[in-house]
Amino acid sequence: MQTALDDLTEAEVLDRASACATAARQAEVELLVIAYHWAVLHSADRLDPDRSRLPGREQSRRYGGDGVAEVSEFAAAELGARIGLTTFSAARLIGDAQDLHHRHPVLWARVQALEVRASYARHVVTRTRELSRAEAAHVDAEVAESADGRIPWSRFEALVAGKVATAAPAIAREKEERARKARFAKVVGRPEHGMASFLIRADAATIARIDHAITQRAKALEATLPDEPGAAREDDEPRADERTVTIDDRRVLAALQLATGDDDSTRGPEVTLVVHLDGRDQVELDEHGHPLEPIARLEGHGPVTSAWVRETLGPHARFTIRPVVDLAHQSPVDAYEIPARHRRAVRLLSPADTFPFGSCTSPHMQIDHTIPHGDGGPSRLGNYGPLTTSHHRLKTHGRWQVRQPFPGIHLWQDPHGATYLVDHTGTRQLHPHREEPPPGRPRPTSSFEIYEPDFRVVLDPAA
Numbered sequence: 001m002q003t004a005l006d007d008l009t010e011a012e013v014l015d016r017a018s019a020c021a022t023a024a025r026q027a028e029v030e031l032l033v034i035a036y037h038w039a040v041l042h043s044a045d046r047l048d049p050d051r052s053r054l055p056g057r058e059q060s061r062r063y064g065g066d067g068v069a070e071v072s073e074f075a076a077a078e079l080g081a082r083i084g085l086t087t088f089s090a091a092r093l094i095g096d097a098q099d100l101h102h103r104h105p106v107l108w109a110r111v112q113a114l115e116v117r118a119s120y121a122r123h124v125v126t127r128t129r130e131l132s133r134a135e136a137a138h139v140d141a142e143v144a145e146s147a148d149g150r151i152p153w154s155r156f157e158a159l160v161a162g163k164v165a166t167a168a169p170a171i172a173r174e175k176e177e178r179a180r181k182a183r184f185a186k187v188v189g190r191p192e193h194g195m196a197s198f199l200i201r202a203d204a205a206t207i208a209r210i211d212h213a214i215t216q217r218a219k220a221l222e223a224t225l226p227d228e229p230g231a232a233r234e235d236d237e238p239r240a241d242e243r244t245v246t247i248d249d250r251r252v253l254a255a256l257q258l259a260t261g262d263d264d265s266t267r268g269p270e271v272t273l274v275v276h277l278d279g280r281d282q283v284e285l286d287e288h289g290h291p292l293e294p295i296a297r298l299e300g301h302g303p304v305t306s307a308w309v310r311e312t313l314g315p316h317a318r319f320t321i322r323p324v325v326d327l328a329h330q331s332p333v334d335a336y337e338i339p340a341r342h343r344r345a346v347r348l349l350s351p352a353d354t355f356p357f358g359s360c361t362s363p364h365m366q367i368d369h370t371i372p373h374g375d376g377g378p379s380r381l382g383n384y385g386p387l388t389t390s391h392h393r394l395k396t397h398g399r400w401q402v403r404q405p406f407p408g409i410h411l412w413q414d415p416h417g418a419t420y421l422v423d424h425t426g427t428r429q430l431h432p433h434r435e436e437p438p439p440g441r442p443r444p445t446s447s448f449e450i451y452e453p454d455f456r457v458v459l460d461p462a463a
Helices: 002-006 010-042 076-081 088-101 105-112 120-127 133-143 153-167 170-179 204-223 247-260 306-313 339-348 390-395
Strands: 182-193 197-202 295-299 302-305 366-368 385-387 401-406 409-413 417-421 426-430 448-452 455-459
Touching: 002 010, 010 076, 010 088, 010 105, 010 120, 076 088, 076 366, 076 426, 105 120, 105 133, 120 133, 120 153, 133 153, 170 455, 204 247, 204 295, 247 417, 302 306, 339 366, 339 385, 366 390
Parallel strands: none
Antiparallel strands: 182 197, 295 302, 366 385, 401 409, 409 417, 417 426, 448 455
8 A cells, every 4th residue: 555655646645535535424424324224124113012011121212303213222232233333322323314314304415415524414413302303404404504614613513502502492491400400529531640530510600619719728738838949940841850839739739628628638538449460570671671660550540550559659548458369260159149259350350341342341230141040051250241231131132142152251143143252352343254164173063153363163043
């Protein structure tokens, strides 16, 4: 590819880039067409109403807005896995495709003509999902002209928000009331490098009072924590090993003191942090022969260096050292109930939802027996896998198959024969190769055989 590009002029390279962008937009449109057709194929009419009333069975779901047909809910999982999306994201794709077809004819026509990006159109249908069909059509006509990228994204978002409020002022007022009640104070975002974020959402007056209190406390801290010289120099950057105190440092400390009601930042309520350390004696070396900094994992926060553990947690924490859970020698139990020690081991072995492209990492997921306990499946490591409630229902009542050939390695097969390998690293689709097995290895009968480099597994569809 690089050699072919080297032979092109600058204008030809730009033409190639333009062609790639056009192809990508055509693929986005085709995917929306396919998602809509998939919804038609999985109309709620195909469900047996008597079976749907049974606990845990497949139900119908309306993923789009008013006037859009309901879809059998397990259809989203099949589509999502095949295109590498979570079940939730696939359901959104189906709903957006249905809305574009039935509620936003002007936008859909421009998307098909490649005049409007699919992302712009999907933003509009998401923001108008609670509107009636007539109200959505009004917004469609009002924003379709500006949806072709002629204005920046931030201005387009504001335009859509204004047109939605104009079309349905009662819904806008209802959203204001919901937003007013949606007060929270919680950890948000994905922690990185040992740092995390805490967000408080409240009405503007409450936030102003909190900000004023933190500002006043931070000013009071200047006497004991003044700006250190390294922070005040303008002609020279502070050295890497030079500790500086800034106004932001004081504001964080002020917030902590106000939250704990204690002027001593080393006291306050006790919290427990779980740190996973590599206890190996052998030190790894880099390409220059220098020892590499050991990496620890702060549970729920991500990787940190051992130096961070010493410098940040060390001065304030009491450490309780616990032995590593021995995953290889977890004795099974003769019961359906899963003991706590097995749950801890499963959490270490499979930290996320084991359904293809599952994204949930909650420690409170259901622990499923891969081979059901009622069918003789043992209660032991190697026959467990965490699943969300919806994916657990899909496994039980859908037409998916799953096997766990090795502890923590889950092989799923969808109702149409596609197979996925799920382990602690994520999900990969396995593609069968139509080739003869190696000499001396018989080809299995009535089975789906996968040939992958250094990996082979047989799933029996009749199982």
